[in-house]
Amino acid sequence: MPALGTHLTYAPAPSRAETREQLSKATYDLLVIGGGILGISTAWHAAQSGLRVALVDAGDFAGATSSASSKxxxxxxxxxxxxxxxxxxxxxxxxxxxxxxxxxxxxxxxxxxxxxxxxxxx
Missing domain, CATH: 1.20.5 (Single alpha-helices involved in coiled-coils or other helix-helix interfaces)
Structure with missing residues (x-):
């Protein structure tokens, strides 16, 4: 936690173009498309097994399902x-x-x- 009196600053999220550029410069063992429960679980298990994993989603992770589900x-x-x-x-x-x-x-x-x-x- 930050000390009292300090302020946290957050950088804006990278643009799609910046994210694509970052992804193109690295090598991954697995690309997971979709950040829902199955995509996140797949990425997590693969990373726990030592694979280099990239996970991409059209929006925020689980964003498309959370608003329409019972959670x-x-x-x-x-x-x-x-x-x-x-x-x-x-x-x-x-x-x-x-x-x-x-x-x-x-x-x-x-x-x-x-x-x-x-x-x-x-």
């Missing part, structure tokens, strides 16, 4: 209904990676109560 990290349990067990397992793996390693400060467990009605669909 929940969920395991896709509804896919069990169709037998997509592998997909649910992958979702669980990604959710654990975010909550434990990628952004534990942004993931908080919540208790959910799911009502089950007599004569209902489930």
């Amino acid at each position: 929940l990290l969920h395991g896709g349990l509804r896919y069990l209904q169709t037998g997509a067990v592998k997909l649910v397992a992958e979702n669980h793996f990604e959710r654990r990676a975010v909550s434990r390693q990628v952004a534990p400060h942004l993931a908080n467990p919540l208790t959910f109560y799911l009502p089950v009605y007599k004569g209902g669909p489930h």
Whole structure:
């Protein structure tokens, strides 16, 4: 943290042209396109494995999905209904990676109560 009385200054984000120029001057093992949950998780795991990784997104990371989502990290349990067990397992793996390693400060467990009605669909 800065000492009391000091001021932080932030440089403006580089332009697209500047970012492209920086990317073109370096060598990467992996280019990840898309900064959503899967893109960020893929980039993180690759970097943890020692790869040089570049991650690009059309806007801010997860910017296109955050405004339209419930902001929940969920395991896709509804896919069990169709037998997509592998997909649910992958979702669980990604959710654990975010909550434990990628952004534990942004993931908080919540208790959910799911009502089950007599004569209902489930």
